[in-house]
Amino acid sequence: MELRHLRYFATLAETLNFTRAAEKCHVTQSTLSHQIKQLETELDTPLFERIGKRVVITEAGDTFLSRIMPALQQIDGAVSTLHQPTDAVQGEVRVAVIQSFNTRLVPACISAFLDRYPALRIKVEELPQHRIVERLKSGDLDLGIAYRPPDDHDLWFEPLYNEEMVLVVANWHPFATRKRVRMVELNNLPMTLFPRQYSTRQLIDEHFRSANAQPQVVVELDSIGAMIQLVRKSELAGIVGEIAIADSEGVSVVPLENPTPIRTPGLLWMRGAAAPTTSQAFAKQIRRVLKGAKPRDGAS
Known part of the structure; x- marks a missing residue:
């Protein structure tokens, strides 16, 4: 499975029309159809149904789409950030953290982050785990630094370390x-x-x-x-x-x-929502600081 397969699939799911999807992907209709067929064969699951001239996404296709969209959005955001000057990243990033990370990790990240993105404003709140989950779901936060919520399929969790x-x-x-x-x-x-x-x-x-x-x-x-x-x-x-x-x-x-x-802290986003460039940049800074610190496996 390659990235282009996922992009072709997402575009067809959006348009539900092979001609329009092929135009948006800048490929021929036959190429698009062949790539979608390859993806369905690899997944061993039909993603679309062809009913006459209509294209309908299957239940499996709809589930697959909801899972891959956050990853595609993060990839697009990462690529965009690479080509964007640091002073062009403006606005505010709203972050909530549990107490454990607000003593050393978050201040270190903010200091390095502001050196790199001086035009950004950062709002950090220290909240218990359940409040971070609630605020993310209500749209009041862009990013959370906490532990994996149990059985919560509305949130995207990226583990950082043990x-x-x-x-x-x-x-x-x-x-x-x-x-x-x-x-x-x-x-x-x-x-x-x-x-x-x-x-x-x-x-x-x-x-x-x-x-x-x-x-x-x-x-x-x-x-x-x-x-x-x-x-x-x-x-x-x-x-x-x-x-x-x-x-x-x-x-x-x-x-x-x-x-x-042992616990596994990580980053929390709303699943299926496009992460703002500001929060993507802050998440990248957290990864950079942790990589420099090189916490041992099992270390806090």
């Missing part, structure tokens, strides 16, 4: 000098964690159940900064993503194992 949750303790804590800590060893340990409504807390609780461990959750906090500050000044331990630790002074970061809590 994020490992780590144990954070004060430098004088008994676990501070450990190379690794097993989840079962956290049984009855005084801890500070996110509230239960947070998806990160739910993931951590699942891993505690898997290890047959029950920590003493003394304090629930919805701020990573406050959590780290509390850990630094008390006997309490916390579990966060390492990328969220902006200031590690006075604390030790210890990997967890058996099992290791």
Whole structure:
């Protein structure tokens, strides 16, 4: 399957007329018909029905179209950006991020992004996962940086890397000098964690159940900064993503194992909607920053 096959298919799906589609694709009608037939043969599925002189897209064709259009739009946007001077990219990009990425990753991306696109305005909001999903669906956001929403077919998710949750303790804590800590060893340990409504807390609780461990959750906090500050000044331990630790002074970061809590953060768009050039450019900057940082597999 080649890119031209998908473009021919999308054009025919738009026009439902071989003559007009061939003109728009700048090929002969016979060439277009042959290419569509090749695609149907490769997919082993009819994408169009020929009813007399009419062309009708099949249910399978309609489903296939909804899946490939975001990819074609991203490709077109990427090509357009290559030929567009950076000062020509103007407007506003509206981004929402979960708290973990708003301490280090997002500021680094914004700084590099503004150097490259000085005419752009950036609006960043820190929101919980479910609110990012809601705002994307309502059209109030262009881009989200969060985790994969479970069973949500309205959103397009691009994974960025694997994020490992780590144990954070004060430098004088008994676990501070450990190379690794097993989840079962956290049984009855005084801890500070996110509230239960947070998806990160739910993931951590699942891993505690898997290890047959029950920590003493003394304090629930919805701020990573406050959590780290509390850990630094008390006997309490916390579990966060390492990328969220902006200031590690006075604390030790210890990997967890058996099992290791891992999540996959990524970029979120509305499926089927054309991503604005501004958000495409910002997403590209995020990839560039992460590639330069080269986070290890399993690192936060």
